[in-house]
Amino acid sequence: MSDAGGCSVTDIGSISLDIMDRLDRLAEITETPGYLTRRCYTPEHRAANDLAAEWMRAAGMEVWQDAVGNMMGRYEGKTPGAPAILLGSHLDTVIRAGKYDGGLGVLSAIDCVKSLNERGVRYDNAIEVACFADEEGVRYQSTFLGSRGLAGTFDTGLLDRPDKDGITLAQAMTEFGLDPAKIGEAARKPDEIRCYLEVHIEQGPVLEAEDLSTCAVTAIAGANRMTVSVTGDAGHAGTVPMSARQDALTAASECILAVESAAARHEHAVGTVGQITASPGATNVIPGQAEFSVDFRAADDAVRRQAVDELITAFDAIAEKRGVTLKIDHSHAANGMTCAPELVDTIEAALTDLGQHPFRLPSGAGHDAAALAEITDVGMIFVRCDRGISHSPEESITAEDAIAGATLLLRTVERLGTTNT
Ligand SMILES: [Zn+2]
The missing domain is CATH 3.40.630.10 (Zn peptidases)
Structure with a gap:
């Protein structure tokens, strides 16, 4: 032309x-x-x-x-x-x-x-x-x-x-x-x-x-950002049996994998955990507290909202299964x-x-x-x-x-x- x-x-x-x-x-x-x-x-x-x-x-x-x-x-x-x-x-x-x-x-x-x-x-x-x-x-x-x-x-x-x-x-x-x-x-x-x-x-x-x-x-893409605080029970790494633990960091780990799979399940979606801390932070202490960030984006706002809802449901299920409590602070949400x-x-x-x-x-x-x-x-x-x-x-x-x-x-x-x- x-x-x-x-x-x-x-x-x-x-x-x-x-x-x-x-x-x-x-x-x-x-x-x-x-x-x-x-x-x-x-x-x-x-x-x-x-x-x-x-x-x-x-x-x-x-x-x-x-x-x-x-x-x-x-x-x-x-x-x-x-x-x-x-x-x-x-x-x-x-x-x-x-x-x-x-x-x-x-x-x-x-x-x-x-x-x-x-x-x-x-x-x-x-x-x-x-x-x-x-x-x-x-x-x-x-x-x-x-x-x-x-x-x-x-x-x-x-x-x-x-x-x-x-x-x-x-x-x-x-x-x-x-x-x-x-x-x-x-x-x-x-x-x-x-x-x-x-x-x-x-x-x-x-x-x-x-x-x-x-x-x-x-x-x-629109984006959601949140900070998730996980509270479990700190304890001695040698004396608390595996079945009796409420390990905040392993619960956080399972949540992080849920972020990855939620992003993979949805079209043009990406999910990232870029920050994590565990406390008390000693080699021989079960982490009683963990905190991680979530950055979740998707090209379509409806897809992003649905994925984030699914993510929160998954986090709650993980927390219940592992006997820990979660606090989710939604710091940022912007439409695409x-x-x-x-x-x-x-x-x-x-x-x-x-x-x-x-x-x-x-x-x-x-x-x-x-x-x-x-x-x-x-x-x-x-x-x-x-x-x-x-x-x-x-x-x-x-x-x-x-x-x-x-x-x-x-x-x-x-x-x-x-x-x-
Ligand atoms: Zn630029």
Whole structure:
């Protein structure tokens, strides 16, 4: 199918040359010499915003920083003020980060506009690029300060929260040149945005196993987190017979295996116990107390709720059988987000245009797209990363896959741009 401004080999080449060089340049902006750390509202965030602004201007965009520090660019449509197709990702990183988590989505978006601008292609819709201020939440243990600001769901209750150096979020924003009283001005109206598209590294091993460079994302998983405390009876390891024990740690062990089997029984579900403690914690004492964490996610909210209900029933049965008591503290529950089916279809059609095999995956990790889903349709593209490793200096992608992700975004935008809003 041929639309206005289809991809030629030349266009693909222009994405390729810029994107890896620019990701390297972006990764040089770090708070910690020797490895990449870029938290929100730091001088390094300022430098990253400035560099992105320079690239966006060069790509033909009008540029501004919004009221929560997102660096924004707009490539006007045929009619000024038309709703925008919003593209983007985040510029903040975790501590000891990789170069591609967030940066790849920002650079793909900029290169997409650059390609349209170089060919003089404009659509009825404007194209906007958002370089979000905070997705990782490292500095303030926050969730999506940047994209939630844009979606109008910024939690102002966080403003008094201090970082590890005692600087509150309000102070950090003020030092960055923002006015915390004006946070609401970052909020966009749903009718200003047609949809949101984000390119992101997969952060998982599936694309690599499937031998595919890119795919469409169907959903972002919802999650439950809980802490389970098990109380049994401490006793002498040598004198209490096995039949008379109320061992909190063996009961916890059986519960942990129940987490694993509950996740395995349900489609696109994952369950993890990442923390466990036992006390009193001596080699010759039967543990009287154990505590473990549960992180349970599923692409479908109904599946997740059912699986968690089954899990609690299994925990209770294990506790009764072993004569221990349980206390379950549900610390976190968040619904998942479904990508708009029309956008998933458009991304798959774009994959087919490019001669690629259509494939779709849910995301187990959270992304800015989850915040944007509050105000607009969202679609996401995953790009293969080496062994699924992320949040690590070992995070790695190939130049070919970076080009494939940016090209797929471009092709998706071309398809949307040539269909009516
Ligand atoms: Zn990310």
